[in-house]
Amino acid sequence: xxxxxxxxxxxxxxxxxxxxxxxxxxxxxxxxxxxxxxxxxxxxxxxxxxxxxxxxxxxxxxxxxxxxxxxxxxxxxxxxxxxxxxxxxxxxxxxxxxxxxxxxxxxxxxxxxxxxxxxxxxxxxxxxxxxxxxxxxxxxxxxxxxxxxxxxxxxxxxxxxxxxxxxxxxxxxxxxxxxxxxxxxxxxxxxxxxxxxxxxxx
Amino acid sequence: xxxxxxxxxxxxxxxxxxxxxxxxxxxxxxxxxxxxxxxxxxxxxxxxxxxxxxxxxxxxxxxxxxxxxxxxxxxxxxxxxxxxxxxxxxxxxxxxxxxxxxxxxxxxxxxxxxxxxxxxxxxxxxxxxxxxxxxxxxxxxxxxxxxxxxxxxxxxxxxxxxxxxxxxx
Numbered sequence: 156x157x158x159x160x161x162x163x164x165x166x167x168x169x170x171x172x173x174x175x176x177x178x179x180x181x182x183x184x185x186x187x188x189x190x191x192x193x194x195x196x197x198x199x200x201x202x203x204x205x206x207x208x209x210x211x212x213x214x215x216x217x218x219x220x221x222x223x224x225x226x227x228x229x230x231x232x233x234x235x236x237x238x239x240x241x242x243x244x245x246x247x248x249x250x251x252x253x254x255x256x257x258x259x260x261x262x263x264x265x266x267x268x269x270x271x272x273x274x275x276x277x278x279x280x281x282x283x284x285x286x287x288x289x290x291x292x293x294x295x296x297x298x299x300x301x302x303x304x305x306x307x308x309x310x311x312x313x314x315x316x317x318x319x320x321x322x323x324x325x326x327x328x329x330x331x332x333x334x335x336x337x338x339x340x341x342x343x344x345x346x347x348x349x350x351x352x353x354x355x356x357x
Numbered sequence: 358x359x360x361x362x363x364x365x366x367x368x369x370x371x372x373x374x375x376x377x378x379x380x381x382x383x384x385x386x387x388x389x390x391x392x393x394x395x396x397x398x399x400x401x402x403x404x405x406x407x408x409x410x411x412x413x414x415x416x417x418x419x420x421x422x423x424x425x426x427x428x429x430x431x432x433x434x435x436x437x438x439x440x441x442x443x444x445x446x447x448x449x450x451x452x453x454x455x456x457x458x459x460x461x462x463x464x465x466x467x468x469x470x471x472x473x474x475x476x477x478x479x480x481x482x483x484x485x486x487x488x489x490x491x492x493x494x495x496x497x498x499x500x501x502x503x504x505x506x507x508x509x510x511x512x513x514x515x516x517x518x519x520x521x522x523x524x525x526x
């Protein structure tokens with residue numbers, strides 16, 4: 156979905172078209188969820204910040220000046236709400252989470268090794284490697300890999316980064332990830348069938 | 358095209374990166390996909406649209422002091438470390454100033470409407486809405502509010518409805 160299609164959907168929504176609204180939520184809700192999770196919101200807080208962004212959009216539909224940049228508007232709203240929730244829950248001084256490192260001491264929100272959701276040993280290894288990436292890389296990749304893939308401008312708004320830095324940073328993060336992964340991981344044929352529940356690491 | 362427009366440093370890396378990224382995309386969707394109730398709530402949000410009302414926008418939030426909305430405390434310094442903060446809304450001819458306090462996971466809202474001779478006042482949240490009592494000076498107190506998105510609205514004696522921005526509290 157390109158910018159023009161997004162802008163057209165916004166115009167239709169302004170005229171009361173509920174199907175266009177549903178299309179916008181289908182386009183962006185996964186992306187907004189990934190932003191909240193990349194900022195390590197727990198389930199309830201992530202749900203709240205995503206919901207607040209959509210509710211606020213309903214209120215401001217007629218005031219959105221650049222409808223083609225809706226994704227960036229939503230992403231910025233979620234990021235700011237994450238800051239607010241973080242300040243509330245962590246009892247930190249105002250300003251502290253604006254430093255990207257302010258988010259990094261928090262525990263990850265999902266531990267799939269406990270949930271048995273990884274389908275084989277290769278996925279388990281991929282997940283462990285991801286957990287060893289720097290937090291900033293985890294955050295960027297988590298958001299970039301939302302489905303459907305967000306535009307770089309939207310990712311930049313989500314993480315308060317310059318658009319031009321997204322591509323190079325992404326490449327650096329991928330290089331780190333490759334270094335962490337067993338070189339053969341993607342060269343061997345996939346094992347057939349499930350490998351069962353991955354071994355727990357404590 | 359502003360995505361996936363990178364050049365991998367070594368031949369073959371680009372294909373391999375694509376394969377790695379596809380695997381992670383699938384893993385994130387399986388392990389931490391958007392809950393269905395979050396998707397449903399996003400669709401439902403459209404029903405909160407109010408074409409006739411006016412909006413009092415969030416003009417200050419002590420949690421973001423020093424960033425995008427500036428709060429200038431006059432008396433009480435907002436102190437997030439003590440579990441309370443200040444929100445102000447203005448627009449549609451009204452102003453609302455509100456302190457949010459937290460006690461044992463439930464929230465207490467203390468605030469004041471100014472600029473309106475409202476007849477009805479409501480607090481709206483994910484659970485629905487509840488009428489709130491506002492005294493003749495515009496002051497109100499609401500106890501036992503759950504965390505989540507909320508907004509206030511009032512209807513003035515001449516029938517105009519003014520709604521605040523939604524905020525996550």
